[in-house]
Amino acid sequence: MPVYDGKELRIIGFLCNWCSYAGADTAGVGRFQQPTDLRIIKVPCSGRIDPLFILKAFQGGADGVLVSGCHPRDCHYAEGNYYARRRLELLKRFLPVTGIDPDRFEYTWVSASEAPRWQHVVQTFTDRIHKLGPSPLLAAPLTDAEMAKLQSQVEAGSGCGCHK
């Protein structure tokens, strides 16, 4: 099902069951209004989130990916979010290498009781993604302009120096 063109962008959220998913529930119960773009995939723990899921989402054309887990020290499984934090931080630093804007990915901690915080996170992240606009697509062929630019860069010996 496509996102609503012109109104929505494709934003995927991976939320841990115990804190952030519950926090999103609490926000719902409290009727904290949020933009509709976000689609939430529930996982038991932020430690279950393979960074590759996030890259897979980008590969498939996601415009933004949001991960949210329990605050450090509050993990339902004691340690899951500590591992997640390491993996996600590295991913965040690696994304610009691939050319994906690191602002398209964010990870955060929201507890079951932090409904206003969840609302804030969704609103802020959605606004940010809308500002960035749709993400570039791997599936689409390079445009002629992109091709020419690359070509000239390689020939001029600038850009990546690997093929000099």
Next chain:
Amino acid sequence: MLLSNKKEVVSGMNTYKIASVDAAFTAEVEERSGQIMSQCYQCGNCTAGCPYTFAYDIPVNQIMRLIQLGQRDTVLKCRSLWLCATCQSCTTRCPNNIDVAGVMDHLRHMAREQGYATEKNVKIFVDTFLESVEKYGRVFEMGLMTNYVKKTGRFWTDMDLAPKVLPKGKLPFKPHPIQGRGKIAEIFKRFREGQRK
């Protein structure tokens, strides 16, 4: 119980038309002061600590309530605004971290802008003080005093102190203007121009 500060007789009670709440007033106070009025739950701590309550016509907690109720005129007309000395007792002790003294300050600005000056002498004193600053760059205490007396006609003000104070040589009879007084006058000028806009 010792009600040490029996209030003086208050004039007749108004009926506040709650339905016609001036929400814009509440919003304006919030906007100017940066405080959220709905956070006040009327515990009365500001009034309890305020040293000036005895002189007020409306105690400060009720001013907060009247802002919530959007009662613009009642608030801006009240005497209390002019008697608050910004001693910070209310702000320091507010359980909801509201800067009550700051709100009072902003109310004073609004009252002044809209031409209210219920405690006239206070306004005259303030104006005279600032005139002195504008003119000399610093306050000329003796001049301030004479000008205030001139404007209010209260020639007896502190007359009793003169024989005690004057011999101490603490009050120069001439102003000591600063070199940059033109700069200070500029500040006032730019400020007024900004206000007109």
Next chain:
Amino acid sequence: MTTQMTIPYYPGCSGKGTSKEYDLSTLGICEALGVDLVEIPDWNCCGSTPAHTVNHVLSCALSARNLALVSKMGFNEVTTPCPSCLTNLKVAEHKMHKESFRAETNALLDIPYEDDVEAKSVLQILYENVGTEAVAARVKKPLEGLRVACYYGCIMNRPPEVMDFDDPEHPMAMDHLMEALGAEVIPYPLKVECCGASYGITRRDIVSKLSGKLLEVAESLGVDAVVTACPLCQMNLDMRQSQINTDNGTNYNIPVFYFTQLMAKAFDLSYRIQGLNKLIVSPKTALARIGKVVEKPVEKVTEEAAEK
């Protein structure tokens, strides 16, 4: 004593007038303690309470000019003895952290202020940078026998978010300094109550009531003197003491010192620096107590009860 620190100094208007003795004694004791106070050249009035009751941008602009002058001197700290000036300087400093407000205020100024100066009271400098030990070491004639109440005034420490010094309800800096001088400090419960501020001229009844209360409690504690750090407080309590007595039908005769005067006294600095002749209520009787052994007040019952 060698110079330990140099800091720009903002005397405030009353320092050049009604609180001349505060200014003189401050300069004197600071010199004695190795604190070099350099008066800001061509400083202007901070606008005091009148300015901020009219408009915050105007008020902050007046203070910001002084802060900018400090910055121009090559310093990022400034000290003032007067709590009212201090409040205006600190509020300006505080509000101008915010960029939009800073821009609005700087628009009124010739030299813009760049958010790089911190204001501190002389009391804070003496307490934190010099310290009670250094003060005690400098004492030549300890004030033993003198029973004082330390009165800080309402805005020296409040609101704590802005003033950021000492306890907002029970400040102790002046108490500790007086103890370092050898004086006996009687815990004074109304340390931060308001004295009536500048309403002395416009609403004398207010000052008579509020300052009257302060004197009433001080007298009930049996102190020889009240010690202040604020020109306005000192003026209300000292100069207006006769008015208070008239209005309230009382008969107080309590001298009111600036804490710096007592420091100068204990350091045995010149009479000019001590400036005791500038006080309206004569301090003679109080000062005569120095060196006399004082009977302990009847507090034994309390101690015993506490032991129980």
Next chain:
Amino acid sequence: MTGLEELKTKILGALPELDVVIGWEQGYDALNATPLFIRKPEDVERLIIGPLCAHNLATYLPGLKDKKVGIVVKGCDSRAVIELLQEKLINKDNITIFGLKCDGVVNLNKIRKKIGDLGQIRKVVFDSGIITITAGETDHQLKFSEVRMDKCDTCKYPNALLFDHFIGTPDDRQNGIEPEHISDAEFEKMSLEDRFAFWKQEMSRCVRCYACRNACPMCVCRDHCVAVTRDPHWISQENDTADNWMFQMIHVMHLTGRCVECGECERACPMDIPLMLLRRQMNKGVRDVFEYEAGIDPQGKPPLLTFKVEEDNIPEREW
């Protein structure tokens, strides 16, 4: 790399206790080296060492887990051995390490780019930083510094870090090393859009031959590589840019905190895709966040297998 005779003696001494010793021998011509599996004393004669011995032989170790294996390693190769040991993928008791000091190895692609494909090479001589390559009757002279592998430009570990026998004297050279590879500096100047387009172009050339994976000493999954399974089904077998990209991402992410930058992936790539650029950049993140380099300390813990309650270099989340 010096001390061939010393190495041969050491290997002959150790061979009776071992099932196999892995080293290098000359390949189909003088320019190409190839792995040598020494099982009998006479095999030792074929052993060579030197700038042509680019292969990281540690790649073979996990497959020989239960055998008694001797292995000849350069500095970078030894890091792979250490990393495998750290991850308990091999057993130190079964391994005898012959450590070398290394002065750099050649990148045949660079030579090919300079002098073209010359067919059969008769002779290769290294002398004072110059390689002389003889094809037919012609000599081609090249500066070694221009044709060595990229990794050698920035190599901090010329000596084997872990060994049972060290051959020759360790090199304490620290100068002449570039702090950062020149490609990284230039790459980092590119905008995000350009980088994205760059990889898109590169990935469109990938033929998914998996040579990079097969050459990688840390790719121990082999038959179970998730790039080719249906459960989990990460990518299709279709050779399109997006899936090629995803495959390379899987490879990089699986190497996070593990890659020792031996460069085998890039050397093996028939399409000459700059795979090491991705790995170096990832490793930069690992260094920044965890102050960690893979394959240095046999007792060290790969950063993703552990955590700190208060991380030193991960800022608190702001929102």
Next chain:
Amino acid sequence: MRIGVFVCHCGSNIAGTVDCEKVAAAAKDFPDVVYSDDTMYACSEPGQQGIIEAVKEHKLTGVVVASCSPRMHEPTFRRAVERAGLNKYMFEMANIREHVSWVGKDKELNTNKAIDLVMIAAEKLRRDKPLISKKFDINKRVLIIGGGVAGIQAALDCADGGLEVVLVEKTTSIGGKMAKLDKTFPTVDCSSCVLGPKMVDVAQNPNITLHTYSEIEEVGGYVGNFEIKVKKKATFVDWEKCTGCGLCMEKCPSKKSFDYFNEGIGTTTAINIPFPQAIPKKAKIDADFCRKFTKGKCGVCAKICPTKAIDFEMKDEIITENVGAIITATGYDLFDFKKYAEYGAGKYPDVITSMQYERLMSASGPTTGHIKRPSDGKEPKNIVFIQCVGSRDKSVNRPYCSGFCCMYTAKQAILTKDHIPDSQSYVFYMDIRSPGKSYDEFVRRGIEEYGTEYIRGRVAMVYPVGDKLIVRGADTLAGSQVEVEADLVVLAVGAESAVGAPQLAETLRISYDTYGFYMESHPKLKPVETNTAGVYLAGACQGPKDIPASVGQGSAAAAKVLALFSKDQLESDPQTALVNAARCIGCYKCVETCPFGAIKEIEDRFGNAKAEVIETICQGCGLCSVTCPQSAIQLQHFTDNQILSEVKALCPSMMEKS
């Protein structure tokens, strides 16, 4: 697979902002969906019946319900699916209420989002496999942490139900806060007379093992089989020998030790039994004050102890207890009143806390029940009570209402009049919160019969003048400032989480809120459960509570444990990790990262190293799945393929954007 989709209107809760018919219609086009319909209330009996009938009629093999949060009704629908004859794990939920209809107003966008959520639920369901729970034995012993009234009640109820109980209390005696109270509201009966017999019952009950002056050091295991390490702190008195005769207290020369039981009103001896009714009635040495420890010599107690019970060399001891369930009843602590400097709290001796006042009124207290003010021992005549000290006060980070202060203050004012008939009590309050049986009547009685003067407003400052305390407050009803000359000021301090509560929560792996109070599993429907199976809550550790509420929760938690233990075996959640041995290369990275030690190292029949999950220990976090590079270990029901299918459904790779 044959999937049925049921889209719930939840009355207008969902249907108000989501076009449920459209969602149901769209779902018909999803792969494997053979039936789709919308329903008014899916969770109602007819709603569930509808699902069951549809399963049978359309031979469904899996069910998607799009309704509220799975955290709300997943168990309900799983049971329904089971009743329909399917495996209960062949079920997925799409949360279109909390995550859609309640947070967005645009019906078109909401409907579209709901369709997406149904789609990913269906995609996940297509890869679900039936799961069967494993059974395991339960150790039918229960650990109760905290010996206050809630813990005591829970212990007695569990013991009466035939369970073996281990009760761990951190101080030397059980009784908690209630033991310190003089009287209780609204019946004004003697607190220790009510609690005393229950304390004795605990001591005498053969099913209860009591460890006082002990703390929980470590918690291992899982529901049914916890292993608890308890630290028995050194008391320097061998309790096997101590008879509680109290001779040591008579002779101890260090008579100025802090009296914890009396809240520092008065002092006690360094070796002491905290109060006469203590259970167990045993002495302990306070090493901070004992001369043997502070000065190195004394030992009077050792010399005179008739049973030679003193042991200065005693060390802390760790013991292990194995239990099947845990009840946490660690209670609360009182707000540190010193934070209210404007009241002179901690500075003026006659400004005291409400708990100190309880001790002053108590016949077993330091003044034997005569109200004497601490400064000079005089009987106070004017007593001011200030409410909300550390409650409803954002500026001290205590914005919540502690709930019981209004009532105990009313009680204390009434008792004051009983003790000192010519006294006058003043209560500064903001609101009187007295919702409870006979509570408000009690407050009214205080006002009407006992003449307690209630003043509506906070107090700004308290300062001494002579031997009086001037209390300056506001009467917001009169619209004025007021001053009262008081002889004694009692601060009604609020409740805060017990010291060390967050640390204990982390040991127990239960969650706690910003203020350190423990989180219940559901605020309405699971008030004494936690999100950790087998760990229950009772009393004020969950939030401020009065005695009846705490006792009620003690019994409730006990009932939960008895219900849990009514079976001989428990079923484990089958959503656990599972190793595909063919793919496992035995690197044991999973073993290294598993927080629960739920993976063991085994050898297959060829001697190859493999990992194996212990299903009853695995909690299903999935950390191992991400750690394993070859994906050999998969969390069932959250497999890589399931999450990937959700991602792929939302981000179909080849989709062109316009």
